[in-house]
Amino acid sequence: MSPSSDSDRRALNRVEVYAQATFRGAEVQIMDVRNLSSGGVYLVGTPDAYPEFIPGREFELVIFGTEDGAGDEEDFNIQCRGRVIRVDPGWPGKRPPGFGVTLEPLDQDHRDRLANLLLRASAYRPGARSD
Secondary structure, three states: OOOOHHHOOOOOOOOOEEEEEEEEEOOEEEEEEEEEEOOOOEEEEEOOOOOOOOOOEEEEEEEEEEEEOOOOOOOEEEEEEEEEEEEEEEEEOOOOOOEEEEEOOOOHHHHHHHHHHHHHHHOOOOOOOOO
């Protein structure tokens, strides 16, 4: 079996955004979002900083920010349920350590917000696969 790259395994395009995610544990935590798709998000962090983030952990999160970093946009406040599916040690010079998390927006309004954000990104096409 030949090794496959991340892009070979990824079924949905990822979009780079200026965003953060917040979640409630013992206290509210804020994490940087590395990239985002309709089905998942990559949250930047290490297991030492976020020991509760282990594969299978479910939690609620809010993704907030803006595409261009100019300020918060009201429709870019997306409430979701998430589940950690991967703990990534990162790759020096390529990507920071973090967590692969599946996303399920809480309701249709938040699904629409996520879809609209992704559609505004020039490289995103509904149903497109990464190359």
